[in-house]
Amino acid sequence: MSREHSSSPAVLFVNWRDTAHPEGGGSERYVERMAEGLAGRGYRVTIQCAAHANAPADEVVAGVRYRRRGSRFTVYLWALVAVARMHADVIVDVQAGLPFFSRLVARCPVLVLVHHVHREQWPAVVGPLLGRIGWWIESRVAPRLYRDCRYLTVSDETRRELAGLGIATARTTVVRNGLDTPPAVHAEPDPDPTLVVVGRVVPHKRVEHAVDVVARLARRWPKLRLEIVGHGWWLDNLRRHVEQRDLGDRVVLHGFVGEQDKHEVLARAWVHLCPSVKEGWGIAIMEAAAHGVPSVAYRRAGGVAESIVEGETGLLADDFDDLVRHVDRLLASGDLRSSLGAVGRARALSFAWERSVAEFEAVLVETAGLARV
Structure with a gap:
């Protein structure tokens, strides 16, 4: 009233x-x-x-x-x-x-x-x-x-x-x-292994870690790709990092995109990465979960340890090597991705x-x- x-x-x-x-x-x-x-x-x-x-x-x-x-x-x-x-x-x-x-x-x-x-x-x-x-x-x-x-x-x-x-x-x-109700999307999971990062491109988001994951797993996963959605003053530095790792053919820097396009990118990913130093919660984690996409983040990065229920909706890493291992595990197991994605979707839509x-x-x-x- x-x-x-x-x-x-x-x-x-x-x-x-x-x-x-x-x-x-x-x-x-x-x-x-x-x-x-x-x-x-x-x-x-x-x-x-x-x-x-x-x-x-x-x-x-x-x-x-x-x-x-x-x-x-x-x-x-x-x-x-x-x-x-x-x-x-x-x-x-x-x-x-x-x-x-x-x-x-x-x-x-x-x-x-x-x-x-x-x-x-x-x-x-x-x-x-x-x-x-x-x-x-x-x-x-x-x-x-x-x-x-x-x-x-x-x-x-x-x-x-x-x-x-x-x-x-x-x-x-x-x-x-x-959580904003996610829009209906046309995209389906990509036939090739695809990672995604969504967020501002600034130093403490450590998007470079996602690029380095691709570098580490490139030989094991020849078709592995990374899509980065977001803008920020660190974008040129990130672009140089991609070039230095010689990953221009595997990493897509979308910059800013509209809400619909963002959700289309999320929906076709296999795994969402959140390598940030610290997050209060992790809205992008929940947006990915709403599309059945599990996330991997660092355990000691604040609220991500609550937006991700470890072993149920995603995985938490103790360090960079652990991050790589978790991503590799998820890429190798469609059943695990599906299980985490289903629980994550149901949980995300409850917020x-x-x-x-x-x-x-x-x-x-x-x-x-x-x-x-």
């Missing part, structure tokens, strides 16, 4: 990017699904994020107001201004490594949303020196600044890692990702954004003392 617009609670998300941003990804999709779901339930929702050329400074999409201001770094200043000036009932501070420091100027409760901690990503993205500074802010400054705030994350693994930073599990709630929004709303209501809309 909706209230009159003027009396509906106002929620302000401060986030680094949105999904239209050239570097937008799964965490941005999560934020937007939550925002859209809340708007549909009668909340007044605003997302304050960085400006970019793919979208206007101000617009309303699916009931959510977008305010795009600032660049990669000045977005934090613009967000502080928005927090100070807007009459919100609750702030959702989305911390992708750096906090927005909203607690300093907020006049209402702050809910901290963390997809995963970034200890491993910092040096990979900004180098060792700035990486140490960034990790100090994330691991020492932010927990102290937000010590009275409630936290929300997307996996039990991140909840445990936050506890390691001094954020009590009693203050942290897990609300997992939902619904509507349920995630309901759980997210419950945390908001508790955090801000709101009456449920």
